[in-house]
Amino acid sequence: MRPFQLTDVPDVNRLHQQVGWPVRSVEGWRWLASNPARQAEAPLGWVSADADGRAAAFVGNFIQRFWLKEHAVQGAGGFSIIVPPAQRGAAPRLIRTLMRQPDCSFRYTLNANPKAARLYPRLGLTPCPERGHEVKLAWIIDPVTCGWGRFLRNAVERSPGLAGHLGERLMSRHAAQVGGRSLHDLPLPAGIHWISDLSDVSSLSTLWSELRGQGRLIADRSPAMLRWRMADPELTVAPLLLGCEQDGRLIGYAQAVMSKGSPIEPPALEIIDLIALDHAQHAVAALMKAMLDLAPRLGAARVRLQVVNGALLDALGPLARGARREGGWGHCHAQFDPELEAAGRDWRPTPYDGDYAFCLRPLPIGGRIASARTERDAA
Known part of the structure; x- marks a missing residue:
């Protein structure tokens, strides 16, 4: 080792x-x-x-x-x-x-497969959060394309040699073009807006200060950390950042990225983060509805939220109850040092806290946005 x-x-x-x-x-x-x-x-x-x-x-x-x-x-x-x-x-x-x-002070994984999920408890990790550790949510946008994806996956499972002959399938026209368009031209519902300012004096910075001030264990969502995340050189499409405002103040935000899990899977809009201030949990459903409205225009056949917590499920309300439940095993496990155990019980992770942002397969649409940025800067 x-x-x-x-x-x-x-x-x-x-x-x-x-x-x-x-x-x-x-x-x-x-x-x-x-x-x-x-x-x-x-x-x-x-x-x-x-x-x-x-x-x-x-x-x-x-x-x-x-x-x-x-x-x-x-x-x-x-x-x-x-x-x-x-x-x-x-x-x-x-x-x-x-x-x-x-x-x-603590160790965790938010993306365990069924086999690994059986191993983690034997190593001292426990399912976390208590509500939601076994839940993945998916909203089907294009049932026909998703059905074809299931058919191809089943065919490859029966005949693995097919995979090399099928090539890239189920790539919609909108998804193929998403890298070359300005997403900020797409309309959004009232109260929801695109976030483009990641400076240290932005409204997002103010929201981060308020989220941190609520006193729970929370992953760093400072503008500096988000700027680093947005600079992942593997990205082919810039992540979507949406904000929800009330009385001129940002009360919640969502982050998502277009992904295509494999050559035989349809494109998906993956929700990476979805969070709001405690007194403004209605923003969670508003942001989620905006993402669901955007999905077909981006060419996504489904929208996924692969890590949830009890508070997030409550805030989503009917939207969560109407989603397809995927997973079914404990894919989220954690082990906290003794002095952090109480805070760990109130941890509210989203996919942002795990590895989803950089382990998802980017849309296969050619150039990476980091390369394009370098070329523009050189010009």
Whole structure:
């Protein structure tokens, strides 16, 4: 067992390809390494090496800064845990290595598959949050295209060799064009607006101060952190940021990104964050409705919210009850240091707190937005 290094990228990417997960470029790994919350000594992950010293199993290590009142708290999220059959037994060792790293007050994953979900309780992690740890919500926008996606997935499961012959399927015209248009031209409901100002003196900065001031354990949503997230070089379409206003003040915001899980899945609008001030929980449903209205114009066949919590389910109300329930196993697990256990029970994670923002497969529409930005700056 040793820390991941950039020289491991080809082997780690090969592991990702073997399980059908998107790979990151060296530039993308360097961006992850520039995470403002990451201490210099914290690895990007760990690998189990084979006899030749090559990475044969992997777990990623996403360091995230949380706040509890005025105190900064470091959390470590595990991501992209890949252990091939030849490395059987490496998974517990990799996860324990992540859990034992210094200077982190809690360890968690918000994206466990059914097999891993059975492993985590044996390693000391418990399902968290109590309400919602097993729930993923999906709103079907285009049932015909989603039906074709299920048909293709079933066909590939029966005949895995088909995957290499099918190529990229179910890409709608709107999704193929979304990278070349200004999304901010799309109309929004009253009270909802596009957020483009991520400066330290923006209304989003004020909202962050108010969210932090509510006193619960909360992931860092400062403008500086959001600017770093928006700079992911793997993105092909800029994330959507929507705000909800009341009396001229921002009371909630939502973040989403267009994704296409695999070549045989239809495009989806993935909700990365959905949060509002405690006294303005009506903003959650308003922001969600706006995203659902935008989805067909973006070419999304479905909208997904892959991490929820009890308060979020309550705030969504009828929207949550009308969504399709996916998952069904405990995909969210956490272990808190003793002094943080009480705060951990009131943690309200969204996909933002986990690895979804950088582990989703981007829309396959050609150039990346970071490259386009570099070209414009050079011109």
